[in-house]
Amino acid sequence: MLKIYISSIKVFLKTLKKKLFSNLFNTIITLLIILFISVACFNTFEWLISQANWKVVISNLPLYAFGSYPPNEQWRPATWIISLLLLSIFTLCGPEWKWLRKNLLIIWVGTIPLGLYLLYGGFGLSPIMSRHWGGLTLTILLTVCSSLLSLPFGIVLALCRQSSLPLIQKLSSIYIDAMRAIPLIAVLFFGQLLIPLFLPVGIEIDRVWRAIFAFTLFVSAYIAEDIRGGLQSIPNTQIEAANSLGLNQYQIIQFILIPQALRIALPALTNQSIGLFQNTSLMAILGLVELLGVGRSILANPEFIGQYIEVYVWLACVYWMVCTIMAILARHLEQRMTINQANF
Amino acid sequence: MEPIVVAKNLTKSYTKGLRALDNVSLTVNQGKVLVVMGPSGSGKSTLIRTFNGLETFDKGELSILGIKVDSTHDERKIQKIRRRVGMVFQQFNLFPHLSILENITLAPVHVQKRRQIEAEEYGMYLLSQMGIDSHAKKYPSQLSGGEQQRVAIARALALKPKLLLFDEPTSALDPERITEVLDAMRRLAEQGMTMIVVTHEIGFAKDVSDQVLFMDSGKVIEKSPPNIFFSNARHERSRKFLNQLDKH
Numbered sequence: 001m002l003k004i005y006i007s008s009i010k011v012f013l014k015t016l017k018k019k020l021f022s023n024l025f026n027t028i029i030t031l032l033i034i035l036f037i038s039v040a041c042f043n044t045f046e047w048l049i050s051q052a053n054w055k056v057v058i059s060n061l062p063l064y065a066f067g068s069y070p071p072n073e074q075w076r077p078a079t080w081i082i083s084l085l086l087l088s089i090f091t092l093c094g095p096e097w098k099w100l101r102k103n104l105l106i107i108w109v110g111t112i113p114l115g116l117y118l119l120y121g122g123f124g125l126s127p128i129m130s131r132h133w134g135g136l137t138l139t140i141l142l143t144v145c146s147s148l149l150s151l152p153f154g155i156v157l158a159l160c161r162q163s164s165l166p167l168i169q170k171l172s173s174i175y176i177d178a179m180r181a182i183p184l185i186a187v188l189f190f191g192q193l194l195i196p197l198f199l200p201v202g203i204e205i206d207r208v209w210r211a212i213f214a215f216t217l218f219v220s221a222y223i224a225e226d227i228r229g230g231l232q233s234i235p236n237t238q239i240e241a242a243n244s245l246g247l248n249q250y251q252i253i254q255f256i257l258i259p260q261a262l263r264i265a266l267p268a269l270t271n272q273s274i275g276l277f278q279n280t281s282l283m284a285i286l287g288l289v290e291l292l293g294v295g296r297s298i299l300a301n302p303e304f305i306g307q308y309i310e311v312y313v314w315l316a317c318v319y320w321m322v323c324t325i326m327a328i329l330a331r332h333l334e335q336r337m338t339i340n341q342a343n344f
Numbered sequence: 345m346e347p348i349v350v351a352k353n354l355t356k357s358y359t360k361g362l363r364a365l366d367n368v369s370l371t372v373n374q375g376k377v378l379v380v381m382g383p384s385g386s387g388k389s390t391l392i393r394t395f396n397g398l399e400t401f402d403k404g405e406l407s408i409l410g411i412k413v414d415s416t417h418d419e420r421k422i423q424k425i426r427r428r429v430g431m432v433f434q435q436f437n438l439f440p441h442l443s444i445l446e447n448i449t450l451a452p453v454h455v456q457k458r459r460q461i462e463a464e465e466y467g468m469y470l471l472s473q474m475g476i477d478s479h480a481k482k483y484p485s486q487l488s489g490g491e492q493q494r495v496a497i498a499r500a501l502a503l504k505p506k507l508l509l510f511d512e513p514t515s516a517l518d519p520e521r522i523t524e525v526l527d528a529m530r531r532l533a534e535q536g537m538t539m540i541v542v543t544h545e546i547g548f549a550k551d552v553s554d555q556v557l558f559m560d561s562g563k564v565i566e567k568s569p570p571n572i573f574f575s576n577a578r579h580e581r582s583r584k585f586l587n588q589l590d591k592h
Contacts, residue, residue, distance in 0.1 A: 237433065237437045240398055240433070241437035241438075241439070242439075243397075243426065244396050244430075245426070246503065247451060247454060251454050260439075260441050263441060
């Protein structure tokens with residue numbers, strides 16, 4: 001075993017020598033790049049270890065996680081986030097029980113009502129208004145709720161766009177094209193500032209829900225286009241086969257078209273939800289104290305003034321970590337879906 | 345004997361005045377096997393696809409299992425027909441996202457509202473009839489072409505149809521795989537299934553069919569029993585076609 005290991009290192013070194021130091025010019029380039037990388041690494045590490053003052057991060061950890069949620073109730077969002085994390089780990093490396101794998105999706109969807117219950121309170125927990133929600137909890141809540149709402153909405157839009165009824169088809173393509181022509185920030189402004197004006201007096205929608213609503217309107221247009229791509233790549237012969245079995249139009253959509261279209265669109269949908277997660281940071285501008293908003297409010301505190309780099313490096317790490325988890329989960333899902341049906 | 349298919353003067357024309365079907369009339373009785381032959385573009389696929397409503401026609405009358413359809417293409421009647429007529433396609437057209445057994449149970453469960461367990465039992469029985477019950481849990485892409493086509497036959501049989509339509513069922517298969525599909529079809533014919541088969545397999549047509557229908561450019565050129573058609577075709581066009589087939 002060890003011998004194989006050593007010999008593979010030898011081979012590696014040989015190829016390294018052949019590729020990077022084959023002549024004088026290559027050697028110089030290689031050395032320059034090594035120099036550049038090591039200087040950059042050294043400076044970064046030096047800053048990270050000796051210059052940076054991590055107190056701004058460490059002493060505010062609960063704030064980054066939960067915003068201004070009342071401290072003695074912070075176990076509630078914590079429970080939710082930890083359960084999401086455990087479920088992710090479980091999904092990736094849990095046991096292969098069939099009944100469990102089949103119901104995993106339901107459990108995932110179930111985390112949303114659980115999260116809302118834990119955050120809102122009621123039924124035995126003390127109620128907490130949404131203006132106290134914040135930090136990573138709020139970011140995740142915005143992402144999860146918006147993507148879950150925009151998926152069915154996007155599917156319906158995509159189906160309408162493929163519809164044979166001209167009115168429905170036109171309306172949905174106008175909607176999709178309009179949404180794709182408006183910048184996200186404008187839609188979010190609409191959600192935060194204009195919706196309250198349109199609503200009759202006395203009815204008020206929570207700011208968080210207005211944000212979720214605006215994100216859903218926006219993202220579903222993009223999701224509709226991704227799913228339409230999936231629908232169009234299903235050959236017509238599939239519909240003929242389903243027709244000849246006597247399935248009706250709705251059954252064909254439900255059992256034949258949507259499952260195949262979703263599978264084809266899955267990589268694009270992952271992209272959308274990761275994009276959505278990052279776009280929730282725009283809400284910081286519109287006054288929701290989500291992850292980026294917390295960072296900004298901490299920087300406004302005189303005690304931590306000027307420590308931009310620490311805060312933003314830390315936030316970048318958090319965003320990176322959550323995005324990586326999402327990407328790994330999506331890849332896992334893709335592999336499971338294509339495991340038996342690689343070529344169709 | 346009860347006629348399963350009665351077609352009278354079926355005509356279908358495309359916009360350019362080309363006729364896909366030109367006054368086609370035929371009758372297929374219960375338990376009979378009709379083989380439809382003809383060069384490509386002769387309208388034979390179009391003909392059998394009108395029998396389960398995948399194609400419409402402009403003029404003529406059609407009665408399938410006593411259900412009358414006309415050029416208005418009444419959706420409800422066509423659904424009724426499709427529940428009793430099975431179809432097997434050249435390219436199998438299995439659903440790639442469903443396992444073999446799920447492919448077979450989909451229609452019985454959702455169209456005929458049968459219980460899942462019952463549909464699965466019958467599905468497994470059909471698969472064992474086709475000699476592929478060991479693949480029930482697999483997905484279509486894991487099977488060979490011949491196996492996929494036998495699954496497609498089992499899927500068509502799952503609705504317990506009174507009539508089976510085959511649209512060139514062996515044309516997309518390797519020569520070695522053709523036999524296994526044809527054997528399955530032979531067994532069905534022996535069990536008394538009424539079948540209409542578009543094929544170029546002369547051996548199958550000679551052994552199994554009761555009538556051979558020869559078509560060219562939308563018209564029925566000749567309709568004869570196989571022993572007459574293959575030894576002593578009445579029509580010049582049929583003889584020419586058979587000569588061409590023999591050369592291959």
